[in-house]
Amino acid sequence: MSANRTPTESFVDLLIVGAGPAGLMLALWASKFDMKIRIVDDKSARVRTGHADGMHSRTIEIFQSFGIARDFISRAYHINEICKWNPKPSNEDEIERTETVLAQPQHLSRFPQSALNQGAIEQILEDKITSEGKIRVERNTIPVELRLEETEACSDDQEAEQGSYPIHVTLRNIGEDGRASTPAAAPSDEIVRARYVVGCDGAHSWVRRMVNMTTEGQKTDTHFGVMDIIPLTDFPDIRKSCVIHSKNGSVMTVPREDRLVRLYVQLGETAWDSDLVRPVEVTPEMILEHAQRIFHPYTLNFGICDWHSMYTVAQRLAPRFDYKNRIFLAGDAVHTHSPALGQGMNVSMQDAFNLGWKLGSVITRVMKPEVLSTYNDERRPIALALINLDKEMTKFYSNGPSRQSRDYQTFRDRFAGFVSGTAVCYAPSALVADTSEQSLAANIQLGQRFPSHKVVCSAEANPIHLSDVMLSNGAWRILTFAGDIESPSQLERVQQLGAYLESLKKQYSSPEHTTMEVFLVHSGTRHFNILDLHPVYHPWDDRLGWDYWKVFSDDLQDFEPGQSSPYEKYGIDKQQGCIIILRPDQHVSYIGTMDNFVDVSRFFNSALIRNAVIAEPDT
Amino acid sequence: MSANRTPTESFVDLLIVGAGPAGLMLALWASKFDMKIRIVDDKSARVRTGHADGMHSRTIEIFQSFGIARDFISRAYHINEICKWNPKPSNEDEIERTETVLAQPQHLSRFPQSALNQGAIEQILEDKITSEGKIRVERNTIPVELRLEETEACSDDQEAEQGSYPIHVTLRNIGEDGRASTPAAAPSDEIVRARYVVGCDGAHSWVRRMVNMTTEGQKTDTHFGVMDIIPLTDFPDIRKSCVIHSKNGSVMTVPREDRLVRLYVQLGETAWDSDLVRPVEVTPEMILEHAQRIFHPYTLNFGICDWHSMYTVAQRLAPRFDYKNRIFLAGDAVHTHSPALGQGMNVSMQDAFNLGWKLGSVITRVMKPEVLSTYNDERRPIALALINLDKEMTKFYSNGPSRQSRDYQTFRDRFAGFVSGTAVCYAPSALVADTSEQSLAANIQLGQRFPSHKVVCSAEANPIHLSDVMLSNGAWRILTFAGDIESPSQLERVQQLGAYLESLKKQYSSPEHTTMEVFLVHSGTRHFNILDLHPVYHPWDDRLGWDYWKVFSDDLQDFEPGQSSPYEKYGIDKQQGCIIILRPDQHVSYIGTMDNFVDVSRFFNSALIRNAVIAEPDT
Incomplete structure (x- = not known):
C-alpha cells in the first residue's frame, strides 16, 4: 500500500x-x-x-x-471527617491534633466527598x-x-x-x-x-x-511529592483525611480504597531540597523521608507503594x-x-x-x-x-503554620460549597431565565443544580430521591410543585396547567428524543389517585399503559417519620406550589407561578427550536 | 470412539x-x-x-x-404497601379498596420485600x-x-x-x-x-x-393461573401489591420491574371452569378473562404478556x-x-x-x-x-371473601416475621449454645440471624451497617460489645478479653481460611484511639499494617442525629456490654458476659476442630 x-x-x-x-x-x-x-x-x-x-x-x-x-x-x-494537625506549642518538633471537622455540611448533597x-x-x-x-x-x-x-x-x-x-x-x-x-x-x-x-x-x-x-498564568515555586501507600504507622488519624502543618513542611492525606492512603507532601521552596525538584529522579523513599519528618513523633513507613509522582504547581x-x-x-x-x-x-x-x-x-x-x-x-x-x-490554598500549605491553620473550620467553611460543586451557579442567559421568581422556592437557587430530596412515588408507595427519576437523558424537566391538590380550586389550576403543558410538549417534541418531561410533586396525601390528574402528568402509551412514575407526594411519614417534608426542604408553599424548569444538566432554569404560561413559553422559545412539522395546538 | x-x-x-x-x-x-x-x-x-x-x-x-x-x-x-380489596357491600359485583397496609414493619430488616x-x-x-x-x-x-x-x-x-x-x-x-x-x-x-x-x-x-x-403430602384442588403482563387499566392500585377477593374469585398482584405486574388468578375448584385445569392449553387470554371478572368495575387488558403459566397447588x-x-x-x-x-x-x-x-x-x-x-x-x-x-393462606384465597379478608392487617401480622425470613430461629444444638444469657442483649435473639444496625467505623469516621463488614466468607464472628471503654476498669476487662480471644483464635486457626474474626463495638466517643486496644481488635500485618475496620463506636450523632444508638437498638447495657458469637450464616450462637471464657471455649470445642498443629498458648 x-x-x-x-x-x-x-x-x-x-x-x-x-x-x-x-x-x-x-x-x-x-x-x-x-x-x-x-x-x-x-x-x-x-x-x-x-x-x-x-x-x-x-x-x-x-x-x-x-x-x-x-x-x-x-x-x-468516603471522606466524612478531616483532622487538622499543627506543631505542639510545648515542643514545635512534634505535631498534635488541634481540630476535627466534618468534611462538609450534610445538607449540601446526599453523597459525601x-x-x-x-x-x-x-x-x-x-x-x-x-x-x-x-x-x-x-x-x-x-x-x-x-x-x-x-x-x-x-x-x-x-x-x-x-x-x-x-x-x-x-x-x-x-x-x-x-x-x-x-x-x-x-x-x-x-x-x-x-x-x-x-x-x-x-x-x-x-x-x-x-x-x-x-x-x-505561571508555574509556581510550590512542589508536591505525591504517593499512594499502604501505611505502616502509629499515627492515629491515618484513615481520616488530614491537613498537617509542621515546622518541617505540610502534608495532606486522603485515605483511599484497598487500604491505600494518598499523601501530598508539600514544602515551601525554601525548605525543599532543590535536587528533589527533578521529577524523574524522585523515589517513593525520598518522599517518605520528608513525610517522616513532618509526622514526627509518629512513625510512618510503607510495605507497598502503589504509585508516586512529583510535580510543580502551575496555575494557568x-x-x-x-x-x-x-x-x-x-x-x-x-x-x-x-x-x-x-x-x-x-x-x-x-x-x-x-x-x-x-x-x-x-x-x-x-x-x-x-x-x-x-x-x-x-x-x-x-x-x-x-x-x-x-x-x-497553595499559600495555606506552603506558608507553614498560621492563624488559618489553627482555625481550620473557619477557613474551610468559606469554600465548602464551591469545592463540593453543588454551589456552582450559572448566570442568567438563554438557558437561565431572569424572569424567575426566586421567592417561590426559597431553597432552590436559580442557576444552581436542583437539590434532590426524597418524595414518595404515589402509585408505588415508594420513597425515592427526585434525582433518581430525572436521570441524564437529554430531556428538559418541568416540575410542577402542585401544592394541595385535595383543594378543588388548586386541582383546577393544576389541570389547567396540565392542558398548557401538553400543548407546550407538542410544540417542542422531537422525533429523536424526549425533549421535555413533566413531573408533579403535590403536598396532599400520598393516597391521591394519580389517574384523576390531567394525562400530561401520567402519559399514556398504547402498549405500555399509563406512566406511573411521574407523580409524587411529599408525604413521607410512613417511611421516614419525623423528617421535614420535601416542600419544607425546598421552601415551597404547600398550598400554592410553583413550577420549576430544569435544564438537562439539572440546573434550575426557571421558577414561576403555576399560572404564568407567558414566561414559560417565552423561555423555551428563546432556547429551543420549535418543531415546525407539528401544527400549533388549538388550546 | x-x-x-x-x-x-x-x-x-x-x-x-x-x-x-x-x-x-x-x-x-x-x-x-x-x-x-x-x-x-x-x-x-x-x-x-x-x-x-x-x-x-x-x-x-x-x-x-x-x-x-x-x-x-x-x-x-420494592413492595412497601399492600392494598386489600373486597366486594362492595352495596353491589357485590364490584370491588372496593377496604384497607391499605404496610408490607412489613420497618424494624424487621433494612431491606424491603x-x-x-x-x-x-x-x-x-x-x-x-x-x-x-x-x-x-x-x-x-x-x-x-x-x-x-x-x-x-x-x-x-x-x-x-x-x-x-x-x-x-x-x-x-x-x-x-x-x-x-x-x-x-x-x-x-x-x-x-x-x-x-x-x-x-x-x-x-x-x-x-x-x-x-x-x-x-398431596395435590390440592387449588389452581392458579399466573401471568406477567404490562397492564392497560384504570385500576388505581395496579402498581401496588394487591390482595383482591371478589365474588368471582381472588387475585393477588405483585408489581415488578420494567412495568410488569404479576397476577396470580386463583379460583376455588367450584368456580373454576374445568377445561382450564389442563396447563398446556391455557392461554394468557383465558387467564385475563377470569381476572377481568374479578377486577370489575375496573377494566384490565394488556399489550404485552411476558410469561404465563397454570398450575395446581401440591403441598409436599x-x-x-x-x-x-x-x-x-x-x-x-x-x-x-x-x-x-x-x-x-x-x-x-x-x-x-x-x-x-x-x-x-x-x-x-x-x-x-x-x-x-x-x-x-x-x-x-x-x-x-x-x-x-x-x-x-391457600384457604384464605380459595374460600372467597371472609372475616379475614376484611381484617387483612390482623391476618397478615401473624406471619410477617416468618414471611420476611428474619424471624427464623434455630434451636440449641452444637451450633447454638444453650448456655447463653439472652438477657444481656434483649433485642438479639439466640438462634435468629443477627439484626444489622449502623455503627461508626472509628478509624474512618464512617457510618456503616454492621452486616456490611461481616460478609459471608466462612468465618465465625466474635462481637465484643465492649461497653464504655473510657472507664478504666471496663477497658481492663476488654483488654483481658482481648488476650483470651487471641489465644482462642490461635487454637482454631486454619491455613485454608480465616476461622474467626473479632469485632468490637463500644459505647464511648467515636474519637477513642483504637490503637490503644489489644491488637486482637485491630490485627497487624507486616505488609498491610493495622486492620482499622474491626472497631466501631455507637456514637452516630454526627451522622444520624436524633436516632437511638445501636446499644439501645440491640438492648445491650452501655456500661457492661457483652459478647455475641455469630455463625458464618450470621445466626446468633452465643450471648454471654465478657468474662465468661469457659463457656466460650466449651462452645467452640463442641463445634470446631482444634488445630492440632499449633501448640496450646501459655495464656
Missing part, C-alpha cells in the same frame, strides 16, 4: 480528542443523543493507578444521573460507554491536522450551518509504540469531517494549539473555552492548578457535563446553535474562581 | 445437582471455601422470564452478604460465581447413576472419613437437544467420586429418588433433608407449596445458605462432620411451618 494514497474521508457529528475523565464524560453524555460520535486517545490504555483521586459531591451526583454512582460509591473511600483512583473512575465511565454499545474509545490514535472552513462556520443560514461539517481533522493510528511519523502522510491517515470537535487532551492540548490559543487559564462555537476545550486543556482542593478531575468532568447536552441538543436540532456560547460563559468563571481559590 | 470405553474418573469435594436458585446459592457459598466443587444442570440455559419472583428481606440480606444485593435492589420492585423475575435473580448469582472464576455451571449435564459406599460412610475414623470420596456419580452430557440415552453407557459418561452430593434438582428431584425418598414435604449426612437435598426437592406467600425461591435459597458453610467448614476440616445433621434439624421444621402456613 502506498503512503501517498488518498486518505478515506468520513463524517461525524462530534469528534472528541482525549479519553481521560473529561473526554469519557463527554462521550457518555453525547451518547444519549441520536448522533454520530468518535473519541480518540493517543495512549494505548487508560490510567492504571494514582493520578487524581478526589471525587466531590456534585461529580458523584452526575455519576448517579448516568446510573453509575453505585459502582463508584461501593468502591470509594469521596476518593478513588483515577483509573477506576475512568474504567467506570468507559464500561458504561461500552455497555451502551454506541461508541468505543479509539486508542493509539492522534489528530495530526485540523482545519475549520471559516465561511461555513460563519454562515447565517441556520439550516445550512447545522447540516454542514466544517471541521476537517486528519487522524492517524500510531500503533502500540506510541510514536507518530509526524511530517509526511501515513498509510493509516484518515480524514474526518466533523460538525463539532472538543479537545479534552490535557494540559498540553494539541487541539488548543491548533486554534492558536495559549493558557495564561485559557482566554476562552471555545473557538467560534465549533471547537471546544474542556478540563486540563483550559485550566491547571494544584491538587490542594482535589478539584482537577471534578471540574474537568463538570466542564464536559455542561457541554455534552448542549452539543447533543444542537446537533439533534432541539436547541439553537447560538446557545453553545453559554459553555464558555458558564464554565470559564468557574475555572477562574477555582484558580483564585487554589492560589490561596 | 467406542461407547464401551471406561469412563474417566475424577474426584470432587462437593457435587451440586441443579443450578436453579438453591443450587446457585450453594455453589456461591461453597466457593468461599478452599475445595473442589462442581455444579451440573440438565437445561441448556437458565430461566429467562417468569417463574418465582418474590424476594423477602432475609434473602436480600443474604445477597448483601455476598456483595450482590445492590445489583438486585436497583432492578427490583421485593420482586424481580427468577431469571434475573439466577443471573445475578451466576454472574457472581463466574466473576470469582472458581466454578462454572456445567449445563446439559445429568447424573445417571449414584451409589454411596456404605462402609466408608459409616467409618468411625474421622480422619479417614474426611479423606474419602464415598459417593460415585455417573454424569452424562445430553447435548443441546436435552435427551439422554438412558439405558446404555454413553461416550460422554464420566464417573465423579464425591465426598458430598447435594440435590437442588427441583420437585421431581432425581437425587431424592436415588436415595429412595418420597415427599409426603420430604421426611428428611439428608441421607446419612452425605447426600443432601434442598429447595423444591424437599418441599413444595403454593406461591401464595411468595416463599418458594426464598426458602430454597435459605436452605442452601444454611448448608453451604457447614459443608465448606467440614470439608476444610474446620468443623466436625457430625454437625452436618443440624441442616436437617434446622431446615425441616421451617419447611413444615411454611407448609402449614401455606395451607391456611
Whole structure:
C-alpha cells in the first residue's frame, strides 16, 4: 500500500480528542443523543493507578444521573471527617491534633466527598460507554491536522450551518509504540469531517494549539511529592483525611480504597531540597523521608507503594473555552492548578457535563446553535474562581503554620460549597431565565443544580430521591410543585396547567428524543389517585399503559417519620406550589407561578427550536 | 470412539445437582471455601422470564452478604404497601379498596420485600460465581447413576472419613437437544467420586429418588393461573401489591420491574371452569378473562404478556433433608407449596445458605462432620411451618371473601416475621449454645440471624451497617460489645478479653481460611484511639499494617442525629456490654458476659476442630 494514497474521508457529528475523565464524560453524555460520535486517545490504555483521586459531591451526583454512582460509591473511600494537625506549642518538633471537622455540611448533597483512583473512575465511565454499545474509545490514535472552513462556520443560514461539517481533522493510528511519523502522510491517515470537535487532551492540548490559543498564568515555586501507600504507622488519624502543618513542611492525606492512603507532601521552596525538584529522579523513599519528618513523633513507613509522582504547581487559564462555537476545550486543556482542593478531575468532568447536552441538543436540532456560547460563559468563571481559590490554598500549605491553620473550620467553611460543586451557579442567559421568581422556592437557587430530596412515588408507595427519576437523558424537566391538590380550586389550576403543558410538549417534541418531561410533586396525601390528574402528568402509551412514575407526594411519614417534608426542604408553599424548569444538566432554569404560561413559553422559545412539522395546538 | 470405553474418573469435594436458585446459592457459598466443587444442570440455559419472583428481606440480606444485593435492589420492585380489596357491600359485583397496609414493619430488616423475575435473580448469582472464576455451571449435564459406599460412610475414623470420596456419580452430557440415552453407557459418561452430593434438582428431584425418598403430602384442588403482563387499566392500585377477593374469585398482584405486574388468578375448584385445569392449553387470554371478572368495575387488558403459566397447588414435604449426612437435598426437592406467600425461591435459597458453610467448614476440616445433621434439624421444621402456613393462606384465597379478608392487617401480622425470613430461629444444638444469657442483649435473639444496625467505623469516621463488614466468607464472628471503654476498669476487662480471644483464635486457626474474626463495638466517643486496644481488635500485618475496620463506636450523632444508638437498638447495657458469637450464616450462637471464657471455649470445642498443629498458648 502506498503512503501517498488518498486518505478515506468520513463524517461525524462530534469528534472528541482525549479519553481521560473529561473526554469519557463527554462521550457518555453525547451518547444519549441520536448522533454520530468518535473519541480518540493517543495512549494505548487508560490510567492504571494514582493520578487524581478526589471525587466531590456534585461529580458523584452526575455519576448517579448516568446510573453509575453505585459502582463508584461501593468502591470509594468516603471522606466524612478531616483532622487538622499543627506543631505542639510545648515542643514545635512534634505535631498534635488541634481540630476535627466534618468534611462538609450534610445538607449540601446526599453523597459525601469521596476518593478513588483515577483509573477506576475512568474504567467506570468507559464500561458504561461500552455497555451502551454506541461508541468505543479509539486508542493509539492522534489528530495530526485540523482545519475549520471559516465561511461555513460563519454562515447565517441556520439550516445550512447545522447540516454542514466544517471541521476537517486528519487522524492517524500510531500503533502500540506510541510514536507518530509526524511530517509526511501515513498509510493509516484518515480524514474526518466533523460538525463539532472538543479537545479534552490535557494540559498540553494539541487541539488548543491548533486554534492558536495559549493558557495564561505561571508555574509556581510550590512542589508536591505525591504517593499512594499502604501505611505502616502509629499515627492515629491515618484513615481520616488530614491537613498537617509542621515546622518541617505540610502534608495532606486522603485515605483511599484497598487500604491505600494518598499523601501530598508539600514544602515551601525554601525548605525543599532543590535536587528533589527533578521529577524523574524522585523515589517513593525520598518522599517518605520528608513525610517522616513532618509526622514526627509518629512513625510512618510503607510495605507497598502503589504509585508516586512529583510535580510543580502551575496555575494557568485559557482566554476562552471555545473557538467560534465549533471547537471546544474542556478540563486540563483550559485550566491547571494544584491538587490542594482535589478539584482537577471534578471540574474537568463538570466542564464536559455542561457541554455534552448542549452539543447533543444542537446537533439533534432541539436547541439553537447560538446557545453553545453559554459553555464558555458558564464554565470559564468557574475555572477562574477555582484558580483564585487554589492560589490561596497553595499559600495555606506552603506558608507553614498560621492563624488559618489553627482555625481550620473557619477557613474551610468559606469554600465548602464551591469545592463540593453543588454551589456552582450559572448566570442568567438563554438557558437561565431572569424572569424567575426566586421567592417561590426559597431553597432552590436559580442557576444552581436542583437539590434532590426524597418524595414518595404515589402509585408505588415508594420513597425515592427526585434525582433518581430525572436521570441524564437529554430531556428538559418541568416540575410542577402542585401544592394541595385535595383543594378543588388548586386541582383546577393544576389541570389547567396540565392542558398548557401538553400543548407546550407538542410544540417542542422531537422525533429523536424526549425533549421535555413533566413531573408533579403535590403536598396532599400520598393516597391521591394519580389517574384523576390531567394525562400530561401520567402519559399514556398504547402498549405500555399509563406512566406511573411521574407523580409524587411529599408525604413521607410512613417511611421516614419525623423528617421535614420535601416542600419544607425546598421552601415551597404547600398550598400554592410553583413550577420549576430544569435544564438537562439539572440546573434550575426557571421558577414561576403555576399560572404564568407567558414566561414559560417565552423561555423555551428563546432556547429551543420549535418543531415546525407539528401544527400549533388549538388550546 | 467406542461407547464401551471406561469412563474417566475424577474426584470432587462437593457435587451440586441443579443450578436453579438453591443450587446457585450453594455453589456461591461453597466457593468461599478452599475445595473442589462442581455444579451440573440438565437445561441448556437458565430461566429467562417468569417463574418465582418474590424476594423477602432475609434473602436480600443474604445477597448483601455476598456483595450482590445492590445489583438486585436497583432492578427490583420494592413492595412497601399492600392494598386489600373486597366486594362492595352495596353491589357485590364490584370491588372496593377496604384497607391499605404496610408490607412489613420497618424494624424487621433494612431491606424491603421485593420482586424481580427468577431469571434475573439466577443471573445475578451466576454472574457472581463466574466473576470469582472458581466454578462454572456445567449445563446439559445429568447424573445417571449414584451409589454411596456404605462402609466408608459409616467409618468411625474421622480422619479417614474426611479423606474419602464415598459417593460415585455417573454424569452424562445430553447435548443441546436435552435427551439422554438412558439405558446404555454413553461416550460422554464420566464417573465423579464425591465426598458430598447435594440435590437442588427441583420437585421431581432425581437425587431424592436415588436415595429412595418420597415427599409426603398431596395435590390440592387449588389452581392458579399466573401471568406477567404490562397492564392497560384504570385500576388505581395496579402498581401496588394487591390482595383482591371478589365474588368471582381472588387475585393477588405483585408489581415488578420494567412495568410488569404479576397476577396470580386463583379460583376455588367450584368456580373454576374445568377445561382450564389442563396447563398446556391455557392461554394468557383465558387467564385475563377470569381476572377481568374479578377486577370489575375496573377494566384490565394488556399489550404485552411476558410469561404465563397454570398450575395446581401440591403441598409436599420430604421426611428428611439428608441421607446419612452425605447426600443432601434442598429447595423444591424437599418441599413444595403454593406461591401464595411468595416463599418458594426464598426458602430454597435459605436452605442452601444454611448448608453451604457447614459443608465448606467440614470439608476444610474446620468443623466436625457430625454437625452436618443440624441442616436437617434446622431446615425441616421451617419447611413444615411454611407448609402449614401455606395451607391456611391457600384457604384464605380459595374460600372467597371472609372475616379475614376484611381484617387483612390482623391476618397478615401473624406471619410477617416468618414471611420476611428474619424471624427464623434455630434451636440449641452444637451450633447454638444453650448456655447463653439472652438477657444481656434483649433485642438479639439466640438462634435468629443477627439484626444489622449502623455503627461508626472509628478509624474512618464512617457510618456503616454492621452486616456490611461481616460478609459471608466462612468465618465465625466474635462481637465484643465492649461497653464504655473510657472507664478504666471496663477497658481492663476488654483488654483481658482481648488476650483470651487471641489465644482462642490461635487454637482454631486454619491455613485454608480465616476461622474467626473479632469485632468490637463500644459505647464511648467515636474519637477513642483504637490503637490503644489489644491488637486482637485491630490485627497487624507486616505488609498491610493495622486492620482499622474491626472497631466501631455507637456514637452516630454526627451522622444520624436524633436516632437511638445501636446499644439501645440491640438492648445491650452501655456500661457492661457483652459478647455475641455469630455463625458464618450470621445466626446468633452465643450471648454471654465478657468474662465468661469457659463457656466460650466449651462452645467452640463442641463445634470446631482444634488445630492440632499449633501448640496450646501459655495464656
